[in-house]
Amino acid sequence: MKRFWSRLRKVALGGGMVGLGTWFFMRTTFTVSDAEALRRGETLIQNSKRALVIAAHPDDVEWYIAGTLKRLTEQGAKVYVVIATDGEKGPNKVNSPNLAATRRMEQEEAGAVIGYEEIFFFGLPDRESAKDKARLREKIDEVWQQVKPEVVFTFDPRYWQLPYLHPDHEGTGGVVQDYWRSLMSDRPALYFFHSRRPNTAINVEPVLEAKRQALMAHQSQGISERAAQFNFSNLRKLNGQRVEALREETP
Ligand SMILES: [Zn+2]
Numbered sequence: 001m002k003r004f005w006s007r008l009r010k011v012a013l014g015g016g017m018v019g020l021g022t023w024f025f026m027r028t029t030f031t032v033s034d035a036e037a038l039r040r041g042e043t044l045i046q047n048s049k050r051a052l053v054i055a056a057h058p059d060d061v062e063w064y065i066a067g068t069l070k071r072l073t074e075q076g077a078k079v080y081v082v083i084a085t086d087g088e089k090g091p092n093k094v095n096s097p098n099l100a101a102t103r104r105m106e107q108e109e110a111g112a113v114i115g116y117e118e119i120f121f122f123g124l125p126d127r128e129s130a131k132d133k134a135r136l137r138e139k140i141d142e143v144w145q146q147v148k149p150e151v152v153f154t155f156d157p158r159y160w161q162l163p164y165l166h167p168d169h170e171g172t173g174g175v176v177q178d179y180w181r182s183l184m185s186d187r188p189a190l191y192f193f194h195s196r197r198p199n200t201a202i203n204v205e206p207v208l209e210a211k212r213q214a215l216m217a218h219q220s221q222g223i224s225e226r227a228a229q230f231n232f233s234n235l236r237k238l239n240g241q242r243v244e245a246l247r248e249e250t251p
Pocket of ligand 1 (some may be wrong): 056057060093166
């Protein structure tokens with residue numbers, strides 16, 4: 001019996017160490033100083049006039065980066081958005097008979113709040129956006145050539161952030177990253193959201209109300225005031241300001 005308890009203690013201790021190690025490894029940390037991250041964020045906002053955001057579902061863009069995009073549109077930048085799927089397998093809290101159509105409408109509504117120039121709906125199957133990588137890449141190429149972005153935002157396919165994982169998120173980000181790497185010249189800056197290794201911080205404190213309103217447009221997802229607030233509390237805080245954290249890919 002004594003041996004049993006000592007063995008159990010060892011297992012528990014071992015499990016605890018693994019848990020602690022995983023937490024330490026997976027936690028979100030800036031890879032540059034706070035001041036440097038904020039400086040990079042301001043440079044990004046001041047210098048970008050044409051942005052392309054590539055996400056998987058209606059509401060992704062608002063959760064992760066709507067504050068940054070609002071700051072860009074306020075500066076006169078044109079923001080184009082790609083939504084790879086209609087999120088037809090997501091929650092349907094409004095009992096819509098056609099969830100895909102409802103979610104497109106909600107995305108348009110959110111887009112009007114932030115001021116997106118245009119939203120491209122690819123209509124790929126939900127949870128399988130990157131199953132046919134060649135198809136997704138072809139569609140991205142088409143929009144990319146049309147928009148000619150100076151800066152591109154997508155999910156971080158490598159240093160994704162826990163606890164939320166979705167194959168469409170990492171999959172879409174991976175296809176965008178591969179495409180970007182294949183470009184020879186005139187490669188735009190590439191930034192990842194939902195990253196646990198950010199190096200850029202956008203101060204979104206002045207535009208939080210717009211972000212809240214854009215999030216609330218996604219009523220089919222049952223996004224409550226509370227959830228919107230939770231999202232705010234989930235933002236990082238640097239120098240007393242709430243920020244959206246991004247990772248700029250190194251060329
Ligand atoms: Zn999503």
